[in-house]
Amino acid sequence: MELSYQEKLTLIKLNEVKKAKFEELVERTGLDQVAVMRSVLGLQSRGLAKLHERSEKVAKITETGERYVRIGLPERRALAVLREKGRVTLDDLRGVLDENELKPIVGLLRREGWASVKKENGKLVLEITERGKKAGERPIDRALELLAEKKVVPLGEVEKLVPIKELKRRKVAEEDISTERVVEITPAGEELTRRGIELREEVSNLTPELIKSGRWREVEFKRFNIHAPVRRVYPGKKQPYRAFLDKLRRRLIEMGFIEMTSESLIETQFWNFDALFQPQNHPARDWTDTYQLRYPKSGSLPAEELVERVRKAHEHGLAGSRGWGYVWSPERAMLLMPRAHGTALDARQLAAGVEIPGKYFTIQRVFRPDVLDRTHLIEFNQIDGFVVGENLNFRHLLGILKRFAVEIAGAKRVKFLPDYYPFTEPSVQMSAYHPELGWVEFGGAGIFREEMTRALGIDVPVIAWGIGIDRLAMFKLGIDDIRYLFSYDLRWLREARLVW
Numbered sequence: 390m391e392l393s394y395q396e397k398l399t400l401i402k403l404n405e406v407k408k409a410k411f412e413e414l415v416e417r418t419g420l421d422q423v424a425v426m427r428s429v430l431g432l433q434s435r436g437l438a439k440l441h442e443r444s445e446k447v448a449k450i451t452e453t454g455e456r457y458v459r460i461g462l463p464e465r466r467a468l469a470v471l472r473e474k475g476r477v478t479l480d481d482l483r484g485v486l487d488e489n490e491l492k493p494i495v496g497l498l499r500r501e502g503w504a505s506v507k508k509e510n511g512k513l514v515l516e517i518t519e520r521g522k523k524a525g526e527r528p529i530d531r532a533l534e535l536l537a538e539k540k541v542v543p544l545g546e547v548e549k550l551v552p553i554k555e556l557k558r559r560k561v562a563e564e565d566i567s568t569e570r571v572v573e574i575t576p577a578g579e580e581l582t583r584r585g586i587e588l589r590e591e592v593s594n595l596t597p598e599l600i601k602s603g604r605w606r607e608v609e610f611k612r613f614n615i616h617a618p619v620r621r622v623y624p625g626k627k628q629p630y631r632a633f634l635d636k637l638r639r640r641l642i643e644m645g646f647i648e649m650t651s652e653s654l655i656e657t658q659f660w661n662f663d664a665l666f667q668p669q670n671h672p673a674r675d676w677t678d679t680y681q682l683r684y685p686k687s688g689s690l691p692a693e694e695l696v697e698r699v700r701k702a703h704e705h706g707l708a709g710s711r712g713w714g715y716v717w718s719p720e721r722a723m724l725l726m727p728r729a730h731g732t733a734l735d736a737r738q739l740a741a742g743v744e745i746p747g748k749y750f751t752i753q754r755v756f757r758p759d760v761l762d763r764t765h766l767i768e769f770n771q772i773d774g775f776v777v778g779e780n781l782n783f784r785h786l787l788g789i790l791k792r793f794a795v796e797i798a799g800a801k802r803v804k805f806l807p808d809y810y811p812f813t814e815p816s817v818q819m820s821a822y823h824p825e826l827g828w829v830e831f832g833g834a835g836i837f838r839e840e841m842t843r844a845l846g847i848d849v850p851v852i853a854w855g856i857g858i859d860r861l862a863m864f865k866l867g868i869d870d871i872r873y874l875f876s877y878d879l880r881w882l883r884e885a886r887l888v889w
């Protein structure tokens with residue numbers, strides 16, 4: 390019979406007394422309550438001990454009761470004054486009784502026969518009686534002493550003195566049920582102890598000291614039942630989508646990309662559009678395709694020299710281009726908007742200066758009007774990036790995109806289709822094949838036009854892409870409603886798998 394260390398100890402201690410109250414056993418073993426209870430139940434299931442539980446009605450002293458123990462019951466305090474003065478008015482008692490105690494005091498004293506009551510000049514006057522002078526200890530005084538001493542007294546015991554109803558009325562005690570637990574050793578338990586129980590120290594933690602000293606040979610290791618069903622625990626963890634984004638970020642940094650960050654979700658049209666050589670009369674600048682900020686309406690433009698170069702590119706073109714051929718408006722460029730694509734940060738980075746060769750990325754929350762449904766959000770996340778280098782060409786771009794599709798989306802097949810963006814030439818759209826959803830478009834890419842890069846001060850090729858990652862995350866997290874990515878649904882959050 391395999392007994393744990395704690396069970397053995399409990400049995401040995403129980404055998405010394407054969408029968409013990411549970412609390413006593415706790416004291417004897419020096420273990421904590423939970424451990425002793427577990428051991429007792431373990432011993433009981435093997436027929437070595439028996440747990441008897443007996444519930445009984447008890448009286449418990451109340452706070453008021455405790456107070457009366459300290460300062461005396463109100464009638465006792467009143468009697469003390471009466472004994473001293475013989476005759477008192479209610480006012481004379483104010484010093485020893487509080488308002489609540491004053492009201493019933495006349496009735497109390499009369500009932501005990503300790504005082505007689507008269508009315509003199511419209512005032513109540515109490516006069517001590519013979520009984521009052523001789524009054525000794527009453528049953529209620531004894532009951533209160535008993536309660537004070539034991540705090541919890543079997544109901545039968547106090548009721549020998551005063552009915553519980555009376556104690557409750559006086560607010561000195563209340564009724565309760567207490568469970569007494571008694572543990573008793575069985576003949577089988579005694580037999581086992583007689584044959585001798587080897588009590589070896591039980592260890593639940595294998596430490597370096599145990600190994601080095603060789604003491605691991607002597608100690609007994611605590612056994613764990615790894616098949617026992619346990620309660621599910623839900624430890625704190627990152628929100629699943631957040632975790633996905635963080636991993637994505639790590640992955641890109643591992644691939645040698647430098648992260649571009651922004652403290653704001655708000656962008657000037659200059660960086661969102663103009664710096665990307667998107668003409669001011671382009672339909673995508675309308676309110677139908679992007680949001681605008683109502684207040685404040687405008688922000689500021691960067692250094693004049695840069696703004697001039699962008700203006701020139703738009704109006705007359707540069708690097709052999711004829712531009713868009715219209716009058717560029719700085720006011721328009723200053724308008725503020727929630728960022729509509731991560732590519733705005735590419736423009737900022739290129740203007741601020743880049744390592745050549747260099748690789749950059751950013752994960753951005755972006756905003757575009759749309760009808761909210763299970764596959765569309767009006768705010769979503771994009772991962773944008775670019776590679777800048779002397780001899781880069783379109784094939785490098787396709788190679789990088791394919792690698793992303795395979796490594797990030799886990800796609801087996803990738804498809805490129807021609808596309809159009811005002812800031813890239815050539816432009817390409819990328820789709821990946823998802824086993825359940827078929828071909829899913831998930832990003833655009835291209836080589837930044839020279840009208841853009843030269844205006845920003847870069848004279849080598851820049852290949853760039855923007856990928857919507859929410860849909861990608863949907864595949865990964867196995868959800869079919871994009872809104873779940875931002876859900877507060879605790880059940881989903883608890884069960885959602887963390888993925889890469």
Ligand SMILES: N[C@@H](Cc1ccccc1)C(=O)O
Nearest residue numbers: 730732833834835853854855
């Ligand atoms: N910004 C584009 C994607 C893109 C980025 C970079 C180059 C080309 C295309 C979009 O939001 O769809």
